[in-house]
Amino acid sequence: MVEEETSPIFIMICLAILIIALVAIILVKSISLIEHLYSYFYKKPLYTHFYVRLKKLSPQHQKFLKQKFVFYTRLSPKQQSFFQHRLITFIAHKSFEGRDDFEITEEVKLYIGATAVMLTFGMRNFLLNRLQKIIIYPDVYFSTINKVQHKGEFNPHLRALVFSWKDFLVGFDTHKDNVNLAIHEFMHVIQINTHNHKNISAVIFSDANKELENLLKQDDLRNKLINSRYFREYAFTNRVEFLAVLVESFIESPQVFKQNFPEFYKKIKEMLNYHFAGY
Structure with a gap:
């Protein structure tokens, strides 16, 4: 029985597919690395909104x-x-x-x-x-x-x-x-x-949250928070409730928050990536 030889064209197609796949992987990894570097310096993703077709409300x-x-x-x-x-x-x-x-x-x-x-x-x-x-x-x-x-x-x-x-x-x-x-x-x-997600928004959120918790460990800042009574006492139940209460204040009275607690305000702004009018 004579063995059939593998077609050179088939080999070339396979090699081309492998090369394209390899280039795609390198490209994705490179973009991810660039974005992480960008977010490290600018505290936000390379882009936030990208849609093929926008849906519209009545x-x-x-x-x-x-x-x-x-x-x-x-x-x-x-x-x-x-x-x-x-x-x-x-x-x-x-x-x-x-x-x-x-x-x-x-x-x-x-x-x-x-x-x-x-x-x-x-x-x-x-x-x-x-x-x-x-x-x-x-x-x-x-x-x-x-x-x-x-x-x-x-x-x-x-x-x-x-x-x-x-x-x-x-x-x-x-x-x-x-x-x-x-x-x-x-x-x-x-x-x-x-929590434990690797998408860029989750990474930015988690990193800023850790920095927020480190700020809270500073006695002078913590005492200022407590004594101001700007945040209700429930905020100091635990770190989870602390963040939730801070964001309530950030949304409802951003200017007062920014004026009195600029360090905390900055971290919440980074976590949510808020770069809009009024924030």
Whole structure:
């Protein structure tokens, strides 16, 4: 039996595929290295927003955002289009469930989704994959996990975020008191979502968070924080709650925060990659 010889063309095609694959791997690694170096010096990703086709909210829903979210009104028209795209995408990727006869409306989804998009707008990865389900009660509810009445909580094992709708709205209706349930609980989601992740936004977030914790170890700064009473006492429960409370203040009264605690303000700004008007 005569053995068939391997076609030279086939060999050339295989070699070409291997070379292309190798070049692609080198290119990806090089871009990753460049971006990490860039983020080291500038504390932000090379890029944050890139979309093939932008999804757009209805005029009615755009009006809702302008009425309810000061953050959205501070964005440029181009940034607002990015915000809308992210909001539609976020809502489509999450399940919303009402409890105790609470009705999930489009307004409920917009309110919740816009909060998440607002906090992750400076991050490239915004879908918060550690979160799958959002459960809403009309009022405070009994937590089967902690066996106490709750206004809100995040369960990372069930990938579920739970809110009392009454208290959710209070956080947005009362401005500049630096207490916002939605922002607080979503920050817990973001903290879990960035833990041990290697994407550039997670790396920047984690690095800035470590630097923030180091600042807190300085006795003079810690005493200044406590004595100022600008942050409520709950902030000093643990480092997780500390960050969530700081971000509440960062969002609701950024100028006061910046004026009184510029070191902490700078780290929160780096963590969220906020380079927008008002921040």
